[in-house]
Amino acid sequence: xxxxxxxxxxxxxxxxxxxxxxxxxxxxxxxxxxxxxxxxxxxxxxxxxxxxxxxxxxxxxxxxxxxxxxxxxxxxxxxxxxxxxxxxxxxxxxxxxxxxxxxxxxxxxxxxxxxxxxxxxxxxxxxxxxxxxxxxxxxxxxxxxxxxxxxxxxxxxxxxxxxxxxxxxxxxxxxxxxxxxxxxxxxxxxxxxxxxxxxxxxxxxxxxxxxxxxxxxxxxxxxxxxxxxxxxxxxxxxxxxxxxxxxxxxxxxxxxxxxxxxxxxxxxxxxxxxxxxxxxxxxxxxxxxxxxxxxxxxxxxxxxxxxxxxxxxxxxxxxxxxxxx
Amino acid sequence: xxxxxxxxxxxxxxxxxxxxxxxxxxxxxxxxxxxxxxxxxxxxxxxxxxxxxxxxxxxxxxxxxxxxxxxxxxxxxxxxxxxxxxxxxxxxxxxxxxxxxxxxxxxxxxxxxxxxxxxxxxxxxxxxxxxxxxxxxxxxxxxxxxxxxxxxxxxxxxxxxxxxxxxxxxxxxxxxxxxxxxxxxxxxxxxxxxxxxxxxxxxxxxxxxxxxxxxxxxxxxxxxxxxxxxxxxxxxxxxxxxxxxxxxxxxxxxxxxxxxxxxxxxxxxxxxxxxxxxxxxxxxxxxxxxxxxxxxxxxxxxxxxxxxxxxxxxxxxxxxxxxxx
DNA sequence: CTGAAAGCGCTTACAG
DNA sequence: CTGAAAGCGCTTACAG
Numbered sequence: 081x082x083x084x085x086x087x088x089x090x091x092x093x094x095x096x097x098x099x100x101x102x103x104x105x106x107x108x109x110x111x112x113x114x115x116x117x118x119x120x121x122x123x124x125x126x127x128x129x130x131x132x133x134x135x136x137x138x139x140x141x142x143x144x145x146x147x148x149x150x151x152x153x154x155x156x157x158x159x160x161x162x163x164x165x166x167x168x169x170x171x172x173x174x175x176x177x178x179x180x181x182x183x184x185x186x187x188x189x190x191x192x193x194x195x196x197x198x199x200x201x202x203x204x205x206x207x208x209x210x211x212x213x214x215x216x217x218x219x220x221x222x223x224x225x226x227x228x229x230x231x232x233x234x235x236x237x238x239x240x241x242x243x244x245x246x247x248x249x250x251x252x253x254x255x256x257x258x259x260x261x262x263x264x265x266x267x268x269x270x271x272x273x274x275x276x277x278x279x280x281x282x283x284x285x286x287x288x289x290x291x292x293x294x295x296x297x298x299x300x301x302x303x304x305x306x307x308x309x310x311x312x313x314x315x316x317x318x319x320x321x322x323x324x325x326x327x328x329x330x331x332x333x334x335x336x337x338x339x340x341x342x343x344x345x346x347x348x349x350x351x352x353x354x355x356x357x358x359x360x361x362x363x364x365x366x367x368x369x370x371x372x373x374x375x376x377x378x379x380x381x382x383x384x385x386x387x388x389x390x391x392x393x394x395x396x397x398x399x400x401x402x403x404x405x
Numbered sequence: 406x407x408x409x410x411x412x413x414x415x416x417x418x419x420x421x422x423x424x425x426x427x428x429x430x431x432x433x434x435x436x437x438x439x440x441x442x443x444x445x446x447x448x449x450x451x452x453x454x455x456x457x458x459x460x461x462x463x464x465x466x467x468x469x470x471x472x473x474x475x476x477x478x479x480x481x482x483x484x485x486x487x488x489x490x491x492x493x494x495x496x497x498x499x500x501x502x503x504x505x506x507x508x509x510x511x512x513x514x515x516x517x518x519x520x521x522x523x524x525x526x527x528x529x530x531x532x533x534x535x536x537x538x539x540x541x542x543x544x545x546x547x548x549x550x551x552x553x554x555x556x557x558x559x560x561x562x563x564x565x566x567x568x569x570x571x572x573x574x575x576x577x578x579x580x581x582x583x584x585x586x587x588x589x590x591x592x593x594x595x596x597x598x599x600x601x602x603x604x605x606x607x608x609x610x611x612x613x614x615x616x617x618x619x620x621x622x623x624x625x626x627x628x629x630x631x632x633x634x635x636x637x638x639x640x641x642x643x644x645x646x647x648x649x650x651x652x653x654x655x656x657x658x659x660x661x662x663x664x665x666x667x668x669x670x671x672x673x674x675x676x677x678x679x680x681x682x683x684x685x686x687x688x689x690x691x692x693x694x695x696x697x698x699x700x701x702x703x704x705x706x707x708x709x710x711x712x713x714x715x716x717x718x719x720x721x722x723x724x725x726x727x728x729x730x
Numbered sequence: 731c732t733g734a735a736a737g738c739g740c741t742t743a744c745a746g
Numbered sequence: 747c748t749g750a751a752a753g754c755g756c757t758t759a760c761a762g
Contacts (some may be wrong), residue, residue, distance in 0.1 A: 087548045089755060100733050105757060112757070116731045133544060135522045139754035142526075143464045143738050150523070161486065171510070173476055183508035185496070195505055197460045198475070201467075201526055219458060223412040416741060425749050430741060438742075441747045465739035468754050
């Protein structure tokens, strides 16, 4: 065991090589300032470093240079499976840029949001998930530390750059798909996803056809069927409840109702996809742009298209009659 | 955007409060050295810190104090699902000790094992998975940096402390369970897991009954059945292949053969459990002990018991005849 | 061409 | 009771 063996520093190398510590730093740093250096000195330093098994102290390096080529990723807990595609995207893009990743996880013991601050061990940081307390994140961003949120959190205001899916557009497109399929009487079951809701209402305004509601009792569904409603739009969160309500009303999809979901609860259900992997990649790119002084000013956000999922729950309606796909 | 706003440091607080930077440090550090401090000064400092939204720089803190209350967790890639229980154990125990976690991931761009070295941003580090290159890990441990490997990697020699399952004992117990169930002719299908193999052979030596082999052709299985072999022992890795071979030979478990697996491919299969969560917890405890100067010297390892999984694939044998459970 | 100095933002002995 | 100094291990201007 090397318990007693002190880890070697640049001064140790300097002593052996017979040069100053600063020269050691220049040599080991690849001499990027283009200082003139005798080859002999260079080799002596390199040899001594090798001999001692020198490894730079990342903490000192970071303090002195204020860059460590590290991208932080902050999550409130170890990432759930749903985050994997995002993380894969992050990893791929980070590798492309030659950056390493470092993940921060708030422990349950976290009182004073120290975890969020600790984030500054890296050059910059990505934030994932909506559990992180908003205020410390906002403060961090306001202090000039480059961060990018993956997913939009309106509570953060516009000081925090983010990437997200363009759910508004995708939701409006869902309305359009239904209208194209011939639907005229459509109910939208709202559950408070601001951007999706805005999209649906925008689509609705364009076609004047969608009625928002929050009632999903089986009895209501039967009434709608009688009134000639042919399609339902629901959020992913509401999908299971609606599915149950339809079953208990004895109604089937898409025979009695066409069903469009603002998300992808299941590949057979018509809706749209969250571009998870692309979100991860784009987040890293945005972060890189923020680090670059020539990059975009302000707190930019980037919205990524959400590809439609055709699914099997939208039927064609012709002359008031529902036809199978 | 606070682009221009410099993040406040202790000197800024000192200027406002009219004290020295060192005093600020003492006040904010909770005055753990027990320096006498006038309450007035203390409040002035706290107020100025609050007003400026001061947040300590973790890098500087770590460099100056050489402790940052952070436990590193190193993995070669984002952890696969199988690691979740381990990570949950790590997280729980870290929270108990009031330590935060920081995860290091080697990017694909990793040439010179910088990722492993970067580990020193934390006070100490846990290593997970056998993909990490052995040499840099060994060097890190030899330099006196406290690390603990989760899982035993014999290539690392004995400089690296580790926690692992006691697979040797659990494997020997598997043999004993078969013997207790009346089995006398047992075949062990070896696949090169050193500790498990050693356990099986130790168990075998005790009972003089197990014949190791590496042949798992269907024909061989039929021959064994004819010879009166009543039980097979296989590793988890081999289980699918053996299962296929048995099927294609038209043999069924446990009617024709009892089957014991050195692991848990499926809860219905008799074998033993890897104590994943406990491994995570114990690893953190060992790390804490290593950090404590009064703790164990050398490179200790701790082996955790692997609880038996009863399963349904071991039948009783009485007077040479196989009976159902 | 090379070395000595200052500084990154903190903590921790040590003087007054 | 409080402040000034030294130092953590590096990088990066700046003198010789």
